[in-house]
Every structure is written in C-alpha cells, then in structure tokens.
Amino acid sequence: MIHLTKFLIPSLLAAFVVSSCQQPTEDDQIQSADKGLELLKDAETKPMNVVFILSDDHRYDFMGFTGKVPFLKTPHMDKMARQGTHIQNAFVTTSLCSPSRASILTGQLSHRHQVIDNQSAVPDTSVFFPQYLQKAGYETSFFGKWHMGEHHANPRRGFDHWVSFKGQGVYYNPVLNVDGKEEVYEDSTYITDLLTSKAIKWLENRKKDKPFFMYLSHKGVHSEFAPARRHKNVYEGEPLQYPPTMSPENAGAKGYNYEDLPEWVKKQRYSWHGVDYMYHGAVTFDEFYQRYTETLLSVDESIGQVLEYLEQNGLLENTLVFYMGDNGFSFGEHGLIDKRHAYEESMRVPLLVYGGNNVLKKDSVGQLIQNIDIAPTILSLAGLDKPVNMDGQSFLPLLKGENTAWRDRIYYEYFWERPFPQTPTVHAVRTDKYKYIRYYGIWDINELYDLENDPMEMNNLIRSQEHQAVAKALRDDLFTWLKETGGMQIPLKEDRGARFDHGYQKTY
Numbered sequence: 001m002i003h004l005t006k007f008l009i010p011s012l013l014a015a016f017v018v019s020s021c022q023q024p025t026e027d028d029q030i031q032s033a034d035k036g037l038e039l040l041k042d043a044e045t046k047p048m049n050v051v052f053i054l055s056d057d058h059r060y061d062f063m064g065f066t067g068k069v070p071f072l073k074t075p076h077m078d079k080m081a082r083q084g085t086h087i088q089n090a091f092v093t094t095s096l097c098s099p100s101r102a103s104i105l106t107g108q109l110s111h112r113h114q115v116i117d118n119q120s121a122v123p124d125t126s127v128f129f130p131q132y133l134q135k136a137g138y139e140t141s142f143f144g145k146w147h148m149g150e151h152h153a154n155p156r157r158g159f160d161h162w163v164s165f166k167g168q169g170v171y172y173n174p175v176l177n178v179d180g181k182e183e184v185y186e187d188s189t190y191i192t193d194l195l196t197s198k199a200i201k202w203l204e205n206r207k208k209d210k211p212f213f214m215y216l217s218h219k220g221v222h223s224e225f226a227p228a229r230r231h232k233n234v235y236e237g238e239p240l241q242y243p244p245t246m247s248p249e250n251a252g253a254k255g256y257n258y259e260d261l262p263e264w265v266k267k268q269r270y271s272w273h274g275v276d277y278m279y280h281g282a283v284t285f286d287e288f289y290q291r292y293t294e295t296l297l298s299v300d301e302s303i304g305q306v307l308e309y310l311e312q313n314g315l316l317e318n319t320l321v322f323y324m325g326d327n328g329f330s331f332g333e334h335g336l337i338d339k340r341h342a343y344e345e346s347m348r349v350p351l352l353v354y355g356g357n358n359v360l361k362k363d364s365v366g367q368l369i370q371n372i373d374i375a376p377t378i379l380s381l382a383g384l385d386k387p388v389n390m391d392g393q394s395f396l397p398l399l400k401g402e403n404t405a406w407r408d409r410i411y412y413e414y415f416w417e418r419p420f421p422q423t424p425t426v427h428a429v430r431t432d433k434y435k436y437i438r439y440y441g442i443w444d445i446n447e448l449y450d451l452e453n454d455p456m457e458m459n460n461l462i463r464s465q466e467h468q469a470v471a472k473a474l475r476d477d478l479f480t481w482l483k484e485t486g487g488m489q490i491p492l493k494e495d496r497g498a499r500f501d502h503g504y505q506k507t508y
Helices: 009-015 026-033 075-083 097-106 129-135 191-205 263-268 285-312 371-381 465-484
Strands: 049-055 085-091 139-144 161-164 175-178 181-184 212-217 319-325 351-355 364-370 409-414 425-431 434-440 447-450
Touching (some): 049 371, 075 285, 075 319, 075 351, 129 139, 129 371, 139 191, 161 191, 191 212, 285 319, 319 371, 364 409, 409 465, 447 465
Parallel strands (some): 049 319, 139 212
Antiparallel strands (some): 161 175, 319 351, 425 434, 434 447
8 A cells, every 4th residue: 555645746736836937935935836845733843953964975874873984083973862762664755866865855856846957947936835835934045965966056045044066066175155245264274174164153043033944965975085184094905805795706605696687787897886897997996995984984073073962952852853865876886986776885875963952752763764754754844744745754753763654665756867778767656564666667677675685685576486476566556556646657857968978978
C-alpha cells in the first residue's frame, strides 16, 4: 500500500498558471499553492526557532559515532546524535545537488518541481517553505550554496537576509552576494568559516522579538575537495577500508554477484565517476578519500560553533537544529564514486536533530524519512499545517515519540544528464526489506536487493525465481506511485556545448 497523499495534478498546475501580462506577487504564489494555510488554532503552540544546516555530498555513515571510518572525528555531529535524535534511515528523492535542494525548499518530488538536474532553474511559480514562515511572523536568513540551475547569486524569495554565491562556488577566496551587493574576499578566506561567521553574526543582530529561521547551506564537502589549511594532511597515511564491491576480483569469494551487476555500472569504472579513471585520472582514490574526510572537519566545526552560540545565549530551549546532507556519496562501492545512482551510499544521507527542550523524545528514529519531509516538519514547528502542494509529511510526531502512521516505503528518481551520461535514468522503490531498481532507455539488467540480509547490495536477486513475485510487486508499486504523483513524463533538456564524457570528448 502506498502511504502518500494523492495529488490532483491538473488542478495544481492550473493554480500555478502565470498570466503573460502580469507576474504573480509572493502573496499570489502562496495563495495559489494553498489558499487555506493558517496558523494552528492551538493557543499553547509557541512557534519554535529553527536552524537548518545543510552540507553537500555527505554520505550517511561518514560520521565519527557510526564507526564506519575509524579515524574520522566529528565531535559535534556526535553530540547531536548522542544528545538529540539520529534519523537512521534518511533519504533523498533524487541524489543530486539541485534536485535535492529544490525538494527541501518546496517539499516536492523532482518530477513535480521540475529541477531534475543541475542546469534546471527553479520555476518562478515555486513556493519555498520560508515564504510561509515569513507570513507567520518569522525573520528568515540564508547563507551559502543555492545552485539549482541559476548562474547568479541574487537574493531569492522567502529570506529577509541573503548571503550566497554563484553556482558551486569555491573553497578559497569567494565572492559573495550579500543582500544584492557583491563582496570579494581574499587572503585565503575559507568558505565554510566565512559562512559560519556571517550566520552567527546574523543570530547576534536579529530582531529579538520575532521567531527566526536560519538556513546555513555549506559548499563542503562537494568535490573537488579542499580542506581548510588547518586540516590539510591531518589524516595522511590513515589506512582505508575498501568496500568489498570495489573490485571484480572480489566476486564469488566474498559473496559478490558481479555477473549480475548492470553493464552500465561495470563500464562506468573507467569514467569520470569510476574508480579506475577518477576525474579523468586527475586524482588517486586514496587522495580523494583523504581530502574528503579532511574537508568534512570544517563542516563539523561549523556545527559546533552554531550550537555553542545557541547554548551560550539560552536559545536552545526553543530552537530546533537540523543537520542534513543534500545527497550521499560513493567511495568505491560497485567501482563507483560520486552519487546519482540508487545504491544506499548515494541516496542515503545523514540527518540529525538537536535542541528544542522537551520536543525530542527519541534517541533515534528508524522510520523512512526523505528530504521532502523537511519543509512540512519545519512548518509544523511554526504551528503551520502542511500546504496541499507538498509531497512530504511532517515527522515531528516521530521526534516526539508519538505513535503515528508512517510510510512503509520510499521512492527514488534520477533523470539522465548529458554532461554525465554514464548514469542512465533511474527509478527505485525501497522498503525496510527490499530495494527494486529499474533503468530506463538502456538494454541492461534491473536490480533487486534483500537489504536485511544483504545491506551492502552485493547480490542482485533479479534472476532469482523465488523473488519474482517480490520484483513484480515492487515494479507495479513503482508505477502506481508515478501515476498518482504525475511522474510518467521524462523531461527532455536541450544539449549545450561539446560532449565532456571520456571517450567522446569534444564531439557533438
């Protein structure tokens, strides 16, 4: 059974129609999205302050407390998990920067908000959840990476204070857009530190009589990784643990069913996103791994600085802090690096919640949470109902330890990108027990994994006769979801520039 709201797609689209003669105001956009959004009528509901910290390309298990990387130290993430709530099964609906960030802001699936790659801009008709917070009396701010197909850093809707940069930005000596004005930084200014200092300064100078929402959106740890100078080479020489699916030589002896790995995955080993030709041979795997873990340290320090400010100023009692990654990242699993695919290390992300006095009743939450759930959850902390155009749902009841009905599966989608054609269009459905992955437009094998008995996805069961009924049921369920949510259309994007991919560079 699919536990999702059924959407009346035609009527929603009609609500977003923009007259060719007149652009809608922000009020028009919000009313079009949901004419009935109001503050809850509970007189005891006090709007909570919210800090949402987002990192880039941080996979779910690369935190000190998980033990995945023995030498990695993340004391502030560990503190959030130990004293707050760790969402153990957090996922994105699309494992790519722009689609994921758009889903966080809109509460919508990628095929709904149409930011399906890193070149697609957010539609002018999209409504971001901070716009609702503004209407509810919040002071709002944004610091860091916006991306989402825009090649400028201008202020966006929903934020009273704005600090951002163009595209992916740079780690050192950035150029920021601060409320519409350009600021140029030199002298080896490091982006993570700069954004953190500006965020804390805003907290100090905010309007103290209003609830606040702060969105701190880091560039770290996006490739190509560059740690802060104080962190360079701190993990040099540390032994790495290579995943058992990294090499075909592990087939058989370690239970790795390499024969039924899709051909596109095998071929991608020698590509920009493969372990045998990483970034066109520009870096070795060990160097890549080391730089990633070192770059992550400044993000952890940023979290610590924000938490320290909130604690020292008595704000944690009525402030909830979220930390999340925008998508996962592979380090050798199935011979891959990067994200985009539907394997666990790509679609699964860290999600920690901290503070809020007595709000958090659970040390950990095991239910399946997605990035589309962030917007309705934060709105509920403000005493606001979920807008009808959002696909996610608030997981605040789960944080409070309440016995509430919740989804028993999640869905994933990724649309083929011309700049990185190694990965095909992907659709997947994941339950606590199984994951079914379907590829579109290529002659290749699909995948089925028993996650309970095979958490590293080593043995594709798609040929198993005893699992055919499972595979068929999940495939049928996937298409039911696509039909119910208006996802049966695959967007087509125009080719731009010469090809970049290995083997076909500089051709058209």
